[in-house]
Amino acid sequence: LKSKAIENGFIFDSSWMTRSLNENETIESVLCGHSELLVIALNLIQEPAPKFIQVVKNLRVCGHCHEFTKVIAKIEQCDIVVRDANRI
Known part of the structure; x- marks a missing residue:
């Protein structure tokens, strides 16, 4: 992914x-x-062409992970939702 x-x-x-x-x-x-990026990578390995990935975590998502997730979602052409402690 990198x-x-x-x-x-x-x-x-x-x-x-x-x-x-x-x-x-x-x-x-x-x-x-970071854990959310590892989960997204694992999901993309297990399911080569997913349409939707959802990650829920109990800690705040850093800005780097937010931007990286947007880029990966665009590249892989799937919706990725990452929810953190501020949105639960």
Whole structure:
């Protein structure tokens, strides 16, 4: 998903980083490890052409995940809804 997003002009924003990077980490590897993005990736692996993906979590969704989800929804041509603690 990361390479597809980059091909479509997505830029990883380091302002969403909440900690400093270790030696073997990149901004992309840390930001793509958020739970909602992992769930979306797993769903796309299990169902190659889903029409709808819904993710509900108990924590706030960061701005990076929000923007990344919009790009992936456009690329995969499916509706993706991510609900967080502020909307439940």
